[in-house]
Every structure is written in C-alpha cells, then in structure tokens.
Amino acid sequence: MTKASSQIAYLNGDFLPIEKAKISTQDRGFLFGDGVYEVIPVYGKHIFTLEAHLNRLKRSLQETAILNPLTDEEWYKLLNKIVHLHSWQNQYLYIQVTRGIQLQRDHLPNTDLSPTLYIYTNPLKPLDEAILENGIHVITLEDIRWLRCDIKAITLLPNIMLKMAAQQQGAQDAVLIKPDGQVAEGTSNNVFVVKDKTLFTPPNGPQILPGITRSVILKMAKDHQINLIEAPLFQKDLETADEIWLTSSTKNAVPVTQLNNQAIGNGRPGDIWQLFQGYFDNEIQNFIEQAENKRLT
Numbered sequence: 001m002t003k004a005s006s007q008i009a010y011l012n013g014d015f016l017p018i019e020k021a022k023i024s025t026q027d028r029g030f031l032f033g034d035g036v037y038e039v040i041p042v043y044g045k046h047i048f049t050l051e052a053h054l055n056r057l058k059r060s061l062q063e064t065a066i067l068n069p070l071t072d073e074e075w076y077k078l079l080n081k082i083v084h085l086h087s088w089q090n091q092y093l094y095i096q097v098t099r100g101i102q103l104q105r106d107h108l109p110n111t112d113l114s115p116t117l118y119i120y121t122n123p124l125k126p127l128d129e130a131i132l133e134n135g136i137h138v139i140t141l142e143d144i145r146w147l148r149c150d151i152k153a154i155t156l157l158p159n160i161m162l163k164m165a166a167q168q169q170g171a172q173d174a175v176l177i178k179p180d181g182q183v184a185e186g187t188s189n190n191v192f193v194v195k196d197k198t199l200f201t202p203p204n205g206p207q208i209l210p211g212i213t214r215s216v217i218l219k220m221a222k223d224h225q226i227n228l229i230e231a232p233l234f235q236k237d238l239e240t241a242d243e244i245w246l247t248s249s250t251k252n253a254v255p256v257t258q259l260n261n262q263a264i265g266n267g268r269p270g271d272i273w274q275l276f277q278g279y280f281d282n283e284i285q286n287f288i289e290q291a292e293n294k295r296l297t
Helices: 028-032 050-064 072-084 129-134 157-168 212-223 235-239 271-296
Strands: 008-011 014-017 035-043 091-098 116-123 136-142 173-177 183-186 190-195 198-201 228-230 243-248 252-259
Touching: 008 072, 028 091, 035 050, 035 271, 050 072, 050 091, 050 212, 072 091, 072 116, 129 252, 136 157, 136 243, 157 173, 173 243, 183 190, 183 235, 190 212, 190 235, 198 212, 212 228, 212 243, 212 252, 212 271, 243 271, 252 271
Parallel strands: 136 173, 136 252, 198 228
Antiparallel strands: 008 014, 008 116, 035 091, 091 116, 173 183, 190 198, 190 243, 243 252
C-alpha cells in the first residue's frame, strides 16, 4: 500500500492531500493544453520575487484570454498559506490556471467558463555539488516550438522532446537555435554568454520567456557595474564564449562547461559565474532578512 503524502495541494477552493487532487477529464487543460503556469521560489518561507511572477502570470492570462481567478490580495494570501502548510524552509510553488471545464469538446472555448486553479509546492533543493564543481554539458538543437514563447503555457511537449533529444545525445540540456541562426533559450531556461568579462543575453520578445531570474541578473549586473548587453546571439557566439549560463527560478544560474562536445572556456565554471553565485547568495540572504524584519514589525 502506498504511503499517503504529507503534501497539501489547492484545487478550486479546496485544500487536500496532493494524491487526492483530481481534475475533470473535460478540463481544457487536459484536452488541449489550454492553460498557463508559473513556478516561484521560496526562501526561508518567504516567496521570492512574488510580484514579478504574478505580473508575468497575469500577462500570460491576458494574452490567452483566460480569466484571472483571483485578485492580487487573494493571490498573496493563498500562496503564503500554501507555503506555511509545509515544513520546508525553501520550496518552489507551482501554479497552473486552465481555461476550465467544457463538456462538449471544441477548439473554440465557450465564453462562460470558470478557470481551473491548481497549486502545490515542493522542497527547493540546492544545485548538486557536481554541477557547481563541473558545470553541465549541452548541445544545440533546432527550436521546434511555437512562436509565442513569451507566454508561459502548459503546452510543453516540444520542450520535453528537445530535452529528451539532448539526453539521448549524452547532454543534460539543449540551447535552442531559431531557423535564422539566432539563439533563443534553453528547454526551460534563459541563456547568458560571457565574453571578455561582458554579459550578453538575447533581448525579450516573442521567441523567449521573459525570465524572472533573467531580470534579477540584469539588476545585479547594474548594481555591481558589470557590463551587460541585451542583443541577438548566434551559435558562433556560443562557440567562442568564455562562459555560458542557463538561468531559471529554481536553479538560478547553471554553468555550461561543454557545448556540442567542445569545452567552453577552460572547461570549468567561470570566474564571472562564481562572482554571480556570491551575488545570488547575498540577494537571497538580504531578501530573507528584510522579509523577517517586515514580519516582526
């Protein structure tokens, strides 16, 4: 007999053990992938960059014409309640909003649907020491995804296929290349390149997700007078880079030390990445301290 989980999920107004959370087979998220999602890190039981994540979620909902099920105040209260229902100090929240249940399957949605809201949380574990020490190996693959990657949609089958293709070729991830040769992003992350101590990253647009960690890095670079340029990148920029990073909300910045079986830089995590690891640690510690001080006042 399988042991019941202690995780509590939220589904359409109900808090329940995660294994008891069920959706209708007629939910448009299940039938069509008709929904959006967010993943938000939590440190010291305080939700990091919450406003930025909620703003991105609201934009995804607006772009897909899915009804936002909650007000800002309701989002804050609900997400914090879910965090505090669990013992983990560091977690990550998963939020999914689908267009809702439509009994008659039709590509065109009804206009009176109520969205399905599902939220759960998992422990947020630090990066494996082997990755911190050695980085990861990636390959480049053709970007086969749709043309609105700026929307954080739950339709992730192309991303899954690309991630599997990378694994089948002995890599841990892939950097996706557009038909015109431009670098887009990773399968679930943004891309940064370091060249001559300058940071480069592709500009926001329909071809990439506007990453929250990406924004944090832009701010840290500005605060610490690190030169950063948002400009189109091409495969040759990857191949001649001193460093490559893949950035996301649950992993911050992961160093890439091998691309298409060729070493990047000296084949070790680079000096600028090491520098930003310290910036991340300070940013998170300061965030926790400020959040605690605010809670106690």
